[in-house]
Amino acid sequence: MTITVLVPDEHGVAALAGIDGVRAVRYEPGALPDEAAEAEVLVPGFLTADKGSLVAGVPKLRLVQLLTAGAEAWVGTLPEHVMLSTCSGAHGGSTAEWVVAALLTMFRTMREFEDDRRTQTWQMQQTETLQGKRVLVIGSGDLGKQLKRRLDAFDAEVTMVANTAREGVRGVDELPELLPHHDVVALMVPMTPKTRHLANADFLSRMPDGAVLVNAARGPVVDTDALVRELSAGRIRAALDVTDPEPLPPGHPLWTAPGLLLTPHVAGSCTGVHARAYRVIAEQIAQFARGEEPSNLVRGDY
The missing domain is CATH 3.40.50.720 (NAD(P)-binding Rossmann-like Domain)
Incomplete structure (x- = not known):
């Protein structure tokens, strides 16, 4: 047959x-x-x-x-x-690679150095590093596991989160306790009714000052309005490969929000x-x- x-x-x-x-x-x-x-x-x-x-x-x-x-x-x-x-x-490996590239770009101020090159300015400065950063990876499927493997190679301290706790993985119900103690929060979850606006105003408010939210999942996992408020206040930073709405329309506040690295849903497109x-x-x-x-x-x- x-x-x-x-x-x-x-x-x-x-x-x-x-x-x-x-x-x-x-x-x-x-x-x-x-x-x-x-x-x-x-x-x-x-x-x-x-x-x-x-x-x-x-x-x-x-x-x-x-x-x-x-x-x-x-x-x-x-x-x-x-x-x-x-x-x-x-696509987990490609998406994890994008997350690492985004974090390195932000922590090592690559965009700022490129701006200096364009103006022919030689300006040495100390940057942040991914080494030692506390990274909360929400989603322990293929994408999350691939990201952890790469972050381990950069000597970051990774905490994994899933729907339910198990050995080596924390439960999603522990997020209120975990969020204040991590420098990076990476969203690697599927889009479901339960994950819609997972990163809402309360979630974002629990992230420490200067922390980075990374969304490599789907746009609606993040409450866009709440994120814009936090970015506009300069309290946290973000790296987004996905947005809500998507494509991002002209004039949307995310285009000009400070502290944001934005790509057009290309993490797996390589x-x-x-x-x-x-x-x-x-x-x-x-x-x-x-x-x-x-x-x-x-x-x-x-």
């Missing part, structure tokens, strides 16, 4: 070619091939707009396999019999992204083809 998988690009066709019992067929949004009538697995593109019509065009669909680790755009949108699986494990994503996807689909549940299966809000 052969399972037909619809993929959005040639990377997917090549990645799935060696899996027994799987036939990968490329599709174009809005112009599904004839094979869609028999397809059981759909791999949506990175930016899929019309989910409803796409899913409706695959009548025998049993699994939607995402290219992203985040599933919030798909949770609750599929028929009950259709499974949803993420690409967790593909060379090799397709190879890393399809390596995980191939494993998930191979499991499905063997009659197993994919290991990245989304359950509930995930």
